[in-house]
Amino acid sequence: MLKSSGIAQKSDWEAKLPDVNRRKSGPYVVIECYQKIPCNPCEGACPNKAVTIGEDINTIPCVEYGRCNGCGICISRCPGLAIFVVDEGFCPGFGKILIPWEYLPLPTKGSVVAGVGRDGKELCPAEVVEVRIAKNQDRTAVIGLKVPLDFVNQVRGIKLGGEENGR
């Protein structure tokens, strides 16, 4: 299904999450990169050396969750825009997710947009709580979204003002 539609299924992405204890103990990275491709920028991006690919560049990235503090630096470095950060302890009932974003206009902090799933379908309202666009991100913004806890691992994109195609 992932191979024929580009949409990761629950069994695909669940396998990428850390264990429950780690999920409760602070923000964590989720690397939704499922295929052996010759690519490795994520490995060099992490200042805490939490991501390993190793000598064979075709290896799927592996996360050592003990080292990841959820800083989100790796997000804008991945050419596949496949890296997200999830914080399940943001505030009661809500989590925060960080997603990569390469469309204009950028959403504005404080606005409420539609959170969409891996298939682009609207799931829930998402409040924009952070917009990072530092020079070293090279034009890939990182957007912080406040979403209901149930949706922290479902929402992976946004729609601004209900327009089509994620814009």
Place this chain on the structure above:
Amino acid sequence: MVETQLLVVGGGPAGLAAASAAASLGIEVLLADEGLKLGGQLVKQTHKFFGSREHHAGVRGIDIPNLLLENQDKVNIMSNTTIIGCYEDGVLTAVTGEDQYFKIKPQRVVFATGASEKFLSFPGNDLPGVYGAGAVQTLMNQYGVVPGKRVLMIGAGNIGIIVSYQLLQAGIHVAAVVEAAPNIGAYLVHASKLARAGVPILTRHTIVEAKGTDSVQSAVIAQLDEKWQVIPGTEKELEVDVVCLAVGLSPVLDLLSQIGCRRKYIPELGGDVPFRDKQLKTSIDWIYVAGDTAGVEEASAAMVEGRLAGAAAAAQLGADSTEAGKIIASCQASLDSLRRGPVGAKIRAGIAKLEGGCCKCLNHQA
């Protein structure tokens, strides 16, 4: 007549890397490219590149040529210059601009002329509004012109998926991506990017017809069965004004054919490809190939092949053989590592066919 030790034809990633490697070994290099700006395919690629960090992965394609040009002051660059002929006496003919014709006599040549797009036959494919993906990228990313309002993309390989993403970034609606094969050919991370923007990727589908009076007004798509035949009754008409074809590339071999380089049909490498040895020398002693011309692959491999061919040609021209040997060996190792994974399987199979077949074609073919 312009004389030089090494002529590099084409200033994409392969040509730039070849020129830079040879120049670093003390060889006098002339690089000719028909474009106004060096970089080949890279000047249209606004996305961050895949590949290994040593080959500038994570950097946007448009920014890579500058990195490759960094220590290139020793290379004599002629842009806006097309090589138009290649003759047995070792002379090549060239034209700068529209009418400045001249001859070049190099001791060695590296052809890094890239690849050209394949086309697809279907009723209506001659209507205005049917574009190749390369043309859409040139219009959009080089000249800032949108090709239309609603696009149907044909082909879910890396190019089809990436160009669809760039269309969305330009604010254009992509109605769907159709792909005849059962699976997406592009890297799945790219496909997922498109999926979460709500663009349906329809595998086992094809375009049946483009309709319109003066230009494309709609396109009919349909589902395919296991034997790649249209399943009657599954036809759907989409309202689009652009049909964009991204159905593969094949190496540009005009000049290599003119001079009679041996070649072989290898679908895994994009069609007809020139025979070459492990140092990228063709069947003609003074001609090397690198990059998509040698077999359609990607930019990391093109850069490594360029370095390899540049160093091999330099060694033949009398450059320090230990230094050249080091570059050659490290490039061969990098190529092996890039191609080691499952997505490299096709390339590996293609190269095995080419190398396995070379004795046969050397013995039995003119």
